[in-house]
Structure formats: structure tokens, C-alpha cells
Amino acid sequence: KEAQTQTEQKLANVVILATGGTIAGAGASAANSATYQAAKVGIEQLIAGVPELSQLANVRGEQVMQIASESITNDNLLQLGRRVAELADSSDVDGIVITHGTDTLEETAYFLNLVEKTDKPIIVVGSMRPGTAMSADGMLNLYNAVAVASSKDARGKGVLVTMNDEIQSGRDVSKMINIKTEAFKSAWGPLGMVVEGKSYWFRLPAKRHTMDSEFDIKDIKSLPAVEIAYSYGNVSDTAYKALAQSGAKAIIHAGTGNGSVSSRVVPALQALRKDGVQIIRSSHVNAGGFVLRNAEQPDDKNDWVVAHDLNPQKARILAMVALTKTNDSKELQRMFWEY
Numbered sequence: 001k002e003a004q005t006q007t008e009q010k011l012a013n014v015v016i017l018a019t020g021g022t023i024a025g026a027g028a029s030a031a032n033s034a035t036y037q038a039a040k041v042g043i044e045q046l047i048a049g050v051p052e053l054s055q056l057a058n059v060r061g062e063q064v065m066q067i068a069s070e071s072i073t074n075d076n077l078l079q080l081g082r083r084v085a086e087l088a089d090s091s092d093v094d095g096i097v098i099t100h101g102t103d104t105l106e107e108t109a110y111f112l113n114l115v116e117k118t119d120k121p122i123i124v125v126g127s128m129r130p131g132t133a134m135s136a137d138g139m140l141n142l143y144n145a146v147a148v149a150s151s152k153d154a155r156g157k158g159v160l161v162t163m164n165d166e167i168q169s170g171r172d173v174s175k176m177i178n179i180k181t182e183a184f185k186s187a188w189g190p191l192g193m194v195v196e197g198k199s200y201w202f203r204l205p206a207k208r209h210t211m212d213s214e215f216d217i218k219d220i221k222s223l224p225a226v227e228i229a230y231s232y233g234n235v236s237d238t239a240y241k242a243l244a245q246s247g248a249k250a251i252i253h254a255g256t257g258n259g260s261v262s263s264r265v266v267p268a269l270q271a272l273r274k275d276g277v278q279i280i281r282s283s284h285v286n287a288g289g290f291v292l293r294n295a296e297q298p299d300d301k302n303d304w305v306v307a308h309d310l311n312p313q314k315a316r317i318l319a320m321v322a323l324t325k326t327n328d329s330k331e332l333q334r335m336f337w338e339y
């Protein structure tokens with residue numbers, strides 16, 4: 001009994017914050033891998049479904065919200081971010097896992113990576129199939145998340161994502177396909193692997209995050225409106241103008257190729273910038289864009305910002321957080337290079 005108590009004491013304390021998603025989803029039959037309802041199963045049931053978690057850590061759960069991640073709002077992000085910060089400040093918490101829908105998982109992971117001032121592991125995890133499906137991936141993804149959250153070597157590496165046995169940087173990772181369990185990829189590769197509850201590391205994030213970030217969730221009262229407009233052949237400027245009219249402080253241009261801008265849209269974006277709206281050029285190419293200043297468009301002349309390798313949805317996250325500190329386009333550009 002004494003020996004057992006000693007092992008329990010040595011285990012890390014990990015809190016699982018549940019937000020919903022397919023990892024908490026349920027379908028009508030085991031054959032339903034794609035047809036199901038997300039955000040149905042509560043955190044206690046999720047934990048009970050993976051009894052092996054108790055060998056990795058002292059685990060407790062909290063249901064922060066219960067939603068499909070496509071419906072996440074900025075208020076939800078702030079609520080989650082504040083709860084993560086409270087737990088990270090607590091001396092009896094060693095690591096935090098967030099179960100999350102996969103549709104906007106990359107946005108939440110990047111947001112937390114920017115605003116949480118802690119070196120404790122924060123792992124965001126989801127699943128591509130509901131727990132009721134054959135070959136459901138949620139159990140192992142969650143087991144891997146708790147394994148990484150309880151390991152000392154995950155400290156100081158920024159917010160991480162464990163999907164499909166890989167450990168990805170929350171900054172870089174993106175959902176690349178909606179129907180395979182091998183859905184999450186980063187243009188720059190995973191940071192490591194997690195196998196049978198043990199993590200193996202291969203590289204480190206180079207961009208500023210968490211402890212080294214100038215942003216702090218505790219200083220952020222609200223997030224400004226930042227919207228995304230998608231580009232394609234024969235695009236018009238209607239969406240850009242409408243978004244600005246509805247109050248967007250910045251518009252992310254989800255551009256073609258190098259973040260290129262159609263000649264039919266350029267005049268509207270120049271006019272919007274003169275009216276004070278920040279214009280941020282990103283790219284919607286599938287495998288990860290790489291937008292450079294003054295390539296394709298004269299950003300210096302137009303006073304626009306480039307999102308560099310951030311996809312449009314991640315650029316929206318950084319723009320919102322950055323705008324809580326500055327509305328200077330040069331400062332914004334510095335932040336887009338550094339984070």
C-alpha cells in the first residue's frame with residue numbers, strides 16, 4: 001500500500017479541459033466514422049474510457065464548454081485561455097490537456113501558444129472519428145496527450161498538438177484533410193513522436209511563444225474583429241468592402257499563390273488601408289503559404305502587412321492578439337516575423 005502511494009505521488013498532475021468536438025462525438029453505429037454528432041460525451045466519460053491514463057498521471061477533468069469547434073467564438077477563446085492560465089499558475093498542476101474539435105484546433109492551439117505565460121506543457125488534442133466508430137482515434141490521441149503533458153521534456157516547447165502519434169507545434173500545425181486520421185500536418189514537420197506513452201523529440205520551435213511572448217492572456221480584455229476574405233479567379237472586392245463596413249479592424253487576404261491580389265481588388269484594399277483598416281496578405285495554398293514583403297505587391301507603398309508562413313486562419317489569430325497591443329503596421333509586421 002505504501003509503495004502504491006509513493007508511485008501515485010510521483011505521477012504528474014494533469015488537468016484535462018474538455019471543449020467538445022469529435023473526440024466527444026457519438027454516432028448511431030460503429031460504421032459511422034463521418035456521420036455523427038460532435039460534442040456529446042462528457043469529460044468524465046472520456047476519462048473513464050481510457051483507464052490507462054491513470055498509469056501516466058493523476059488526471060482530473062473539467063468541462064469548460066461542449067461545442068463543435070467550428071462554432072468557437074472569440075469569447076470562448078478568452079474563456080479557455082483564462083482557465084488555462086489559472087491552472088498553469090497553480091502549483092499542483094504539472095500539465096494541461098485540452099480536448100477540442102479538429103476544425104479550429106489549429107487556431108486555438110496557436111492562440112494559447114501566443115498568450116499563455118507558462119513553460120508547463122499545454123497539449124491540444126482532438127480526433128477525426130467519434131468514440132463510437134470502429135478504429136476510433138480519440139482514445140490513443142488522448143492517451144498520447146496526457147503522456148506528453150506529464151513529461152518534463154515537453155516543458156518550454158510551446159503549445160503542442162498530439163494527433164496520429166505525432167507531436168506537432170501548435171503554431172505550425174494545420175488540419176490538411178477532413179476524412180483521414182492522418183489529418184494534421186505542419187509544413188516544417190512534427191517536433192516529435194509519442195509511442196507507447198513515451199515522447200521522442202527531433203526539433204524545437206524557432207518562433208517566440210509562451211514564456212518568451214510579449215502577449216499575456218491576463219492583459220487581454222477582448223479581441224478586435226479580424227475577418228478573412230478568400231481569393232480566386234474572377235474575384236470581386238465585395239467581400240472585402242462588406243467586412244470592413246461591418247467593423248473589421250484588419251482583413252486577412254486569403255490570397256492565391258504568393259498572397260497575390262487581383263487587380264480587381266487592389267484599389268479597394270488601398271482605399272481600406274487609407275481608412276485605417278489593416279490589410280494582411282496570406283495565402284490559401286494547400287501545403288502552406290510563404291508570403292514575402294514586396295513580392296507580388298508593393299507592401300511598403302501600400303502599407304500592408306504580410307503573414308509570412310501563417311495560413312489565413314492563423315494570421316487572424318495573431319492579428320487579433322497583436323491589435324490588442326498596437327495598430328502600427330510596422331509593429332504588426334515585426335510581430336508577423338517573430339511569432
Ligand SMILES: NC(=O)C[C@H](N)C(=O)O
Pocket residue numbers: 020021022023038067068069070100101102103104126127128129
Ligand atoms: N473532427 C472534428 O472534431 C470535427 C468537428 N466538426 C469539430 O471540429 O468539432
